Amino acid sequence: MKQLIWAFGRHLNRTTENLAHVMAEEFHYEIIPFSTEVSRLRRIPAMVASVRMIRGKLKAFSSIHPWTKKQVHLPSELENIPTMVIMGSQIIGNGPHFFYQDLDVSSILRDREQGKPTFMYDDVPLSLLQKLNDMQFHEYRQAQAIFTMSDWVRTSIIKSGAIKSQDVHTVHAGSNLGAHFSSNPYAEKNLAAQTLVFVGRDFQRKGGNILLRAWPKVLQELPLAQLKIIGPYREDIGQELSPSIHVLGPLSNQQIIHEMSQCTGLVIPSLWEPYGIAFLEAMSMGLPVIGTRHMAMPEFIVPGTGYLPKPYEVDELAEAMIRLLTQTHTTWKMSRNAFLHAQAFQWSQVAAKMDRVLTSIMKN
Template sequence: MIYVAEWDKEKKKTWSGTTYGLLQALKRKTDITEIDSRSHTDIIQIYNIIGSLIKYNKFEKNLNFNQFYQKNNEKYIQKKFSKEKQEELCLQIGDIATIENSFIYQDLSISLLLYYKKIDKESFYYSGFQNLSEYELKKRHQIQIERYEHAKYIFTMSKYLRDFLINHEGMSKDKVIHVGGGINLPSNDDKSLNIKNRRRILFVGRDFKRKGGDLVVESYKLLRKTKFYNLELYIAGPTKIDKRFLGEGIYFLGDISSEKLSYYFNLCDIFCMPSKFEAYGLAFIEALSYGLPCIGVNKFEMPYFIKEGYNGFLLENMNSEIELAEKIETLLISDEIFENTKKHKSLYKEEFSWDAVATRIISKINRES
């Protein structure tokens, strides 16, 4: 199989570990030939930014929306692909090029962004794409649609995206296949951390406000003041946060390694991440695999991970610190939810592993070949 991907400078951290994790899992199951788009090099980035300025009069640093880069990179990938065995199966991580009968693994479509820009402006505002014009989104959408049309399968990370592409975009249910996503943390149940006290909340998210970190802090402070004097909140992911989000019992951890993050998944009792926009939400499945009940928002993929009242709770209002505080309080004292989540840890680890994702991809391809 040919594996086409765009890598960051730190290869293992590309797409929060997704691109590397899936590659390693596939290598354990089949022969892989890699094609790298080279997008991570500074020279390539500068070249395409200048090219966009000259040809389109547009300064665009985001290469995913840089038309000059998209066209030139596609030609580069197609040329590299033509030198390989063209009958070889081809998996693209994202829609990188138009390659006939290839397979595209995707967590988010441009059509979904356009949909949220129209019907849910607040969520779109936190999407990370809010500064792009509708023209830019629609131009990139045209490119993506062409690549989808020439692909044999669209493998989606989320069930939510599969449903959207079928129900809103009219794509065939036989073409759009849900395969899931995998855990990027080491499987490490530290038995020495037998000190859980139902008073430790964990938040993980580099994009603090998009992930709802501000709401978590507000709810935490409300609970600590009125209900639980010894409540603790651990914040991992952001490199820095405003001082107003710090306080007594709040431990700001920063952008820590996966090994250190594993320690805090073992230490803490519940996971709370009420994201305002979420393409998938790997942190939820990581938390569940460590036996942590979760609190999210009743939208995107979160309802597929979190079963209300069984392994956590879902917010209806993603801006209500009172509702979140009530959910946290109820969760902390629910023996049943803790037991439900704990007893299914091994199932979560099995279902949400990169080996499982790779197996689903290969099984689907083999059934059709």
Template sequence: MTRKIDLYCEGDCWDPKLWSATPYELATTLKKMGLLHNTCNVNPLENESFITHYLSKLSYLHIDKKGVCTLQDSIHPRRYRVCEKKALEFYESNPKPDSIITIGHLAIFHKTPYFTLQDLDTNTVLKWRKEKKTTYMLDRIPISILEKNQKIQQEVYENAAGIFVSSEWVRKNICSYISEPRKVFTTGIGHRYSTVELTEEILRERFENPVLLFIGKEGIRKGVDAVIEAFQQIKNEFKNMKLRIVTNQDLLPKQVKKSINRTPEVELYSNISSKELSDMYMSSSLFVMPSRFEPFGKVFFEAMAFGLPVIGANHCAMPEFITNDYNGYTSSVNSEEIAERVKQVFESFKTYKKLSKNAISVSEKYREENVVAEMLSIIDRYSS
């Protein structure tokens, strides 16, 4: 087994708020196993002043029909080259590991086998954009910038010993354009929660007093508007039904905020702690996030770890881990259809118990320890 692994990330690997805690959980798990050698933050602006951060944004300003915006730094080829330089400087000045894991396409390491963990590839975004589909996250970035980034990303992929991806949806797309499809592996992205023991009493309480839970920083991309409309259609059919929404309120359109404010059964939260998040999962009945564009959706697995059946959209990666009438349901991003799916979940206590039990089973596969074990077995096979 590989004994020394370096972990590279555009940010502090030990920051639990970074990228849904994925770097933190990966670093923590590798450290517990005695395999973590070094971590490297390739962010060139780490520890710089506010003014330096602000001035750095100027080079990424973009003007289009909607006005002025700042392009996502990590997508811009210029940003990649700066991160690459910092990564290689760290690599050359430190003892060499047996293998490297990078979170995202950060650099090419010619002397050490490296594996890149990717939740979404640029080519998938390009396909959506060229088909005039909306991603709700990368729609203002010029196609020319995305194409340059895609070429860089593909070069990193071609030189990697392996590519870990979040879903089959992403894997199949990457396999369609790289020269060695065999080195692309669907490992998923792990979550930190141990599965909970659910008593009959807890399940009965969840069933009889339904609480729907939505979690998604980018509310509209994640389908919060459709969830609110669905809830308003059916809330009076259930006793004490509530909807909890955890999102970035600043990103919500005024119309959505008004809809929330005039519905007293809807609770709105932002910036909750990890303890509050755990409590929210535990005291909810059903997780609903019919995302319009979703390469994975880590929160689905977190929710399932607490025994929550899940409702997601019937496209992108979600049908891979949501099986109708097994651990939840998929739906189009349509409020009427979502409402019908919610009613199916609470059709009977027997149905609810079955969905809850199976949700826990699905979640177990994607616990951080299990995902890392799969990654390590691949690293051991492909590091030579």
């Protein structure tokens, strides 16, 4: 059996677990989980080095500081085993290293230098981002291959010049809902519901405030329309809401499946979205989707599966929502297209693409 270190950050998230499961069950890898988390005590030097006063509060960036990354090493008995780093780019042993990424540091740095919002990275000092970018460049040079969720980030990584284009492979991602539908479950009741659903805990980054500004324009045309918001708590939204808006908070996968099954479409007008697995999950249930023409989203929200207004454009977003809820013949066709398109985004297919590259490299 082929051994593979499965290196992840603080927590085993659903992407990390689902891909590891498929690699083990379908492609017969012995997956060896390894957390790259560094204890708070060992991060003290990085805390001291990175602390800043931001908006009247002290804030440190020890978890992403280069010094912290350098503290992570595989134990001696594992250090020569091939290593897959999930959503990161660390060299932690002597064996071949592979990275699976939805985002690279140079993309963050580029947006910051251009004055664009990067949300969770807005407060990171530019000097620290530059150090991380330099470090990632050297990590890329040592990697045997890099797997990316999107062509968008693949292009950015190739532009760095650290690794040859033939060694960077777009493999995409899959649904994390834990449900597979052999046929499109979308039905007449979905069209009749006149209900859209938003899914995402990071409400502001995912365009939640833009959505709330656009929603009254929808109600002017469709007074009975409803909007469900899954992910944030009511207090996270921080403004008065129309009775037509229902904040459901964080839900389990089964609850999300149930709520989506009652809706007409998904809307996440994200302002900064490296990928967006929630779109794939909705499409796997036949829901047409509304995203934005930004970053990786146009790669999988292809024509005929949904709408892509410009980010921040309230009127364009409102028009897209109205069209999805009123042009039922088009929406029905979009449902069929979305469901069929989603079949190309499965963890089994991601793992198969990875396995071909890994097997070729291991043989050589």
